[in-house]
Amino acid sequence: MSETIEVPLVPVELKAIDPDTYFDHNQPPKNLQWAHDKVIEFITQQDSNRPIALVTSGGTTVPLENNTVRFVDNFSAGTRGSASAEQLLALGYVVIFLYRENSLQPFNRHYSHNSQGMLGYLTPDGNGGVKVKDEYAIKVLNDLELFEKYKGQLLQVTFTTLSDYLFLLREISLILAPLGSRSMFYLAAAVSDFFIPSHNMAEHKIQSGTGDLTLRMNQVPKFLRPLVKNWAPECFVVSFKLETDPDLLAPKAKYALEKYGHQIVVANLLNTRKWQVWLITKHHDPYLLQIPQQELENGRDIEQDLVAELARRHKQYISSVSETQ
Amino acid sequence: MSETIEVPLVPVELKAIDPDTYFDHNQPPKNLQWAHDKVIEFITQQDSNRPIALVTSGGTTVPLENNTVRFVDNFSAGTRGSASAEQLLALGYVVIFLYRENSLQPFNRHYSHNSQGMLGYLTPDGNGGVKVKDEYAIKVLNDLELFEKYKGQLLQVTFTTLSDYLFLLREISLILAPLGSRSMFYLAAAVSDFFIPSHNMAEHKIQSGTGDLTLRMNQVPKFLRPLVKNWAPECFVVSFKLETDPDLLAPKAKYALEKYGHQIVVANLLNTRKWQVWLITKHHDPYLLQIPQQELENGRDIEQDLVAELARRHKQYISSVSETQ
Numbered sequence: 001m002s003e004t005i006e007v008p009l010v011p012v013e014l015k016a017i018d019p020d021t022y023f024d025h026n027q028p029p030k031n032l033q034w035a036h037d038k039v040i041e042f043i044t045q046q047d048s049n050r051p052i053a054l055v056t057s058g059g060t061t062v063p064l065e066n067n068t069v070r071f072v073d074n075f076s077a078g079t080r081g082s083a084s085a086e087q088l089l090a091l092g093y094v095v096i097f098l099y100r101e102n103s104l105q106p107f108n109r110h111y112s113h114n115s116q117g118m119l120g121y122l123t124p125d126g127n128g129g130v131k132v133k134d135e136y137a138i139k140v141l142n143d144l145e146l147f148e149k150y151k152g153q154l155l156q157v158t159f160t161t162l163s164d165y166l167f168l169l170r171e172i173s174l175i176l177a178p179l180g181s182r183s184m185f186y187l188a189a190a191v192s193d194f195f196i197p198s199h200n201m202a203e204h205k206i207q208s209g210t211g212d213l214t215l216r217m218n219q220v221p222k223f224l225r226p227l228v229k230n231w232a233p234e235c236f237v238v239s240f241k242l243e244t245d246p247d248l249l250a251p252k253a254k255y256a257l258e259k260y261g262h263q264i265v266v267a268n269l270l271n272t273r274k275w276q277v278w279l280i281t282k283h284h285d286p287y288l289l290q291i292p293q294q295e296l297e298n299g300r301d302i303e304q305d306l307v308a309e310l311a312r313r314h315k316q317y318i319s320s321v322s323e324t325q
Numbered sequence: 326m327s328e329t330i331e332v333p334l335v336p337v338e339l340k341a342i343d344p345d346t347y348f349d350h351n352q353p354p355k356n357l358q359w360a361h362d363k364v365i366e367f368i369t370q371q372d373s374n375r376p377i378a379l380v381t382s383g384g385t386t387v388p389l390e391n392n393t394v395r396f397v398d399n400f401s402a403g404t405r406g407s408a409s410a411e412q413l414l415a416l417g418y419v420v421i422f423l424y425r426e427n428s429l430q431p432f433n434r435h436y437s438h439n440s441q442g443m444l445g446y447l448t449p450d451g452n453g454g455v456k457v458k459d460e461y462a463i464k465v466l467n468d469l470e471l472f473e474k475y476k477g478q479l480l481q482v483t484f485t486t487l488s489d490y491l492f493l494l495r496e497i498s499l500i501l502a503p504l505g506s507r508s509m510f511y512l513a514a515a516v517s518d519f520f521i522p523s524h525n526m527a528e529h530k531i532q533s534g535t536g537d538l539t540l541r542m543n544q545v546p547k548f549l550r551p552l553v554k555n556w557a558p559e560c561f562v563v564s565f566k567l568e569t570d571p572d573l574l575a576p577k578a579k580y581a582l583e584k585y586g587h588q589i590v591v592a593n594l595l596n597t598r599k600w601q602v603w604l605i606t607k608h609h610d611p612y613l614l615q616i617p618q619q620e621l622e623n624g625r626d627i628e629q630d631l632v633a634e635l636a637r638r639h640k641q642y643i644s645s646v647s648e649t650q
Contacts, residue, residue, distance in 0.1 A: 108442030117433030132455040
């Protein structure tokens, strides 16, 4: 191995750029105006007593080229976000689901990411039509009924890049802000920590003829700060922290709460996240939620417990805020 | 902007590592043995007069951490590969489809990547069952019939990382090699050009607290050389070259043919690839295939023309080889 690859990661002491600077230097997504209008229309249609949740889900991408062939992606199928959206709907929430295009969606998540595809579930009905195979009919019918039942309380908005996500997050936050404590931000999306500013990016596909490649990436500004302080100051904000090193989990979560001043961090580890999460708040010890491996294998989602507990705390938050007013 | 990000890309003169070294230093995928057995079983079941195509499709990922949270991905939904597999099957080929997990699959591709998901196509049939909505029935029935018709001639194998892909490509190549000219390699997958060797990777999630990030990546060895020279020397090999800069397209394709000694490069540009491709061979001028925008909008795939032309040349190749024997 050549010396040049001995140290693949060289962090450099440097301050992250200011969030506003980010919006000045990046292009908004094509669906921003559509999302703006849709969200307003959607919210005004809802019963004003219902709590509203913005659920972000899936990973953001960071292009390495302006004509994008390559990008850095964040591992996330959208399992947590899509399962949580289902639970929030079941608990009476109105849900805006801001998700990575082609990542898992509520109710559809059981069918979209498998090797047989949609056609594998289907068979001709003999009368020129097509039906779901009998062995799947009961489960599909159940999910279909939920899918139809909650259609009116669920609005889905897609993003792909980090930039799409941040523009849409700001836009929707500003619309939800006036609803105050009634709004919950459930920020489960896996957001990139590093990016290459558009004006510093290679115009064309990076050529591989010349040996090694060194990528210098900027730290992504911490958007939780402006979200909590300026965009939606009275809303109930739940952020997520995924780590692979257990020792970093609690300290980093506490640090985030101190720094951004929001309500809860849901902390989890890459390898145990499907059955173990910690709710971390400023003034209490970490609150562990976990389900037995057995129940997991039986198809139970930890999101049932997680969302139920968060909804309970959101309710407390709403009344505590109304008392102080 | 700080000076440290002025030059995001610094190519370093350095020779790519040897392919064999790569296999010594990386872990094979979990499905390698399964794929080995399946491919042999699959091929032995087939009519020995049929041509066989290995179609690779979708993008490979390159992890940035051993406990992978982040990875570099290559832009590719798998449209070309999945559409081409359908055409090859229609022309009597047996197809091994080596594709990126959750990328587009033959026949299912029209239903898997859209916002309504599978449930959006379905409705209760009133008798406790579920059927495809009438407005979709004809199209779905048609694709379902093709899906069923070609089941026996199609074997699907999934990869995710660059390493998965390369191990599986070598394994399948060595199995197809004895079939000689009867085998076509249709290498449409978007394969990473750069990677971080496992032993040089960060063990845990890269921390973002310390400012910028510098990633030093190795060039991926050119596997087309051992594939053509050693793994499957007598097979008909079609490689694909995607560029964003028109001026680089032809010269890079010609260079690849000289260097690797295979039969055809299908060259295309990121922005016109859906209706314009060039077949580039060693001794002839580039052969342009394109379809009118109008037909594209009517749902016609350029893969119909592309695959028909490649199958014609494959046939010529087979007879030319048999003559010289």
